[in-house]
Amino acid sequence: MSVSKGLEGIIATESSICSIIDDKLTYAGYSIDELTENATFEEVVYLLWNRELPTQEQYEALRKELAENMAVPQGIIDHLKSYDLSKVHPMAALRTAISLLGLYDEEADVMESEANRRKAVRLQAQVATIVTAFSRIRKGLEPVTPKTDLTFAENFVYMLNDKEGEDIEIEAIDKALILHADHELNASTFTARVCVATLSDVYSGVTAAIGALKGPLHGGANEQVMNMLTEIGSEENAIPYIEEKLANKEKIMGMGHRVYRTGDPRAKHLQEMSEKLTKLHNQEELYRMSVKIEEYIKEHKGLPANVDFYSASVYHSLGIDHDLFTPIFAVSRMSGWLAHILEQYDNNRLIRPRADYTGPALRSFVAIENR
Ligand code: COA
DSSP states (O other): OOOOGGGTTOOOOOOSSEEEETTEEEETTEEHHHHHHHOOHHHHHHHHHHSSOOOHHHHHHHHHHHHHTOOOOHHHHHHHHTSOGGGSOHHHHHHHHHHHHHHHOTTTTOOSHHHHHHHHHHHHHHHHHHHHHHHHHTTTOOOOOOOTTSOHHHHHHHHHHTSOOOHHHHHHHHHHHHHHSOOTTOHHHHHHHHHHTTTOOHHHHHHHHHHHHTSTTTTTHHHHHHHHHHHHOSGGGHHHHHHHHHHTTOOOTTBOOSSOSSOOTTHHHHHHHHHHHHHHTTOHHHHHHHHHHHHHHHHHHOOOBOHHHHHHHHHHHTTOOGGGHHHHHHHHHHHHHHHHHHHHHHTOOOOOOOOOOOSOOSOOOOOGGGO
16 A cells, blocks of 8 residues: 555545646636636636536526525524633634534435535525624624625625725625635545535535634634734844744745645735735735745745735735634635535545554454453
């Protein structure tokens, strides 16, 4: 048996959802660059779930369906209010709330494809409500009821702030949602597929995925990037800080990628947004600091910035709490997880790799009193 640690280079499934070829990222054949410039998040959700862009009518139907399904059962809100949110990471709260959501869904274990699609809509809609409700409840505020005439990004900002967002804010959130929507067999998507390949239900699949996304080597990196930038504090401190981290063999969050070698195609869009938004909010030093770090790591380690690096300063400039960065990633990636879960059900086989055993050789059992 040959082992590929971390399954590097292993092709574990066929998929028609998303491709990464020669460091270019596409969703169902459309370049991420074109989608980011021209599409809305709802169009991308439709694309990921159907492999075609929606007509105007199909787009409006999905937009409306998502907006109308955003309200969560009162039990979810009561649950969020029942514990001390100041001591809980929002990703842990989100994981548990999404799992709890399954208990309120009478179709949770119905495996027909139409029922799974209806659950996908509910989950995509309600993940936004849970993240924003968490944020408000921990500030002592009431959750905001979504508006059915708003887009997904508009409702997200509205539910977060109880105020409709400025155009530039909505545009930034919409683009960030598009850029994070799917990424082939990343760790959380693979986790979701492994889970549902046992023919477990959709809620179990996305709950498992949220658990995987939470880790700092995956989605948790964006919050860590912001912690790092805060710790660095000033532009002149950036390089000495990074040098020390590297000398201590510590990883620089937001840098490096398992698949990309020349650069993460999502990072340049977030960099542009970061430049624009930090300027608008008088936080240009944050941007300059980020550029310095990126250039240094590229030159000294040959590693590119990944999606999490500039998303940190984008979300910070929008005034979003740092520990909500990864939950926002989850709001977006929910669309990709669901696409992959539905694709897995459509052509399922149990995912069950092998391990190369390295433990003791066969030996005889020794009774407990003789050990
Ligand atoms: N900072 C410093 N060194 C890094 C690094 C980083 N962010 N990422 C990788 N490296 C180095 C490793 O130390 C290792 O060096 P070595 O061979 O001298 O030991 C080499 O590059 C390979 O790293 P490895 O962790 O084995 O690569 P991977 O493919 O398993 O990991 C990541 C990919 C993304 C997990 C990794 O780059 C990382 O931890 N990045 C920081 C976390 C992050 O931003 N995650 C979000 C990903 S979108």
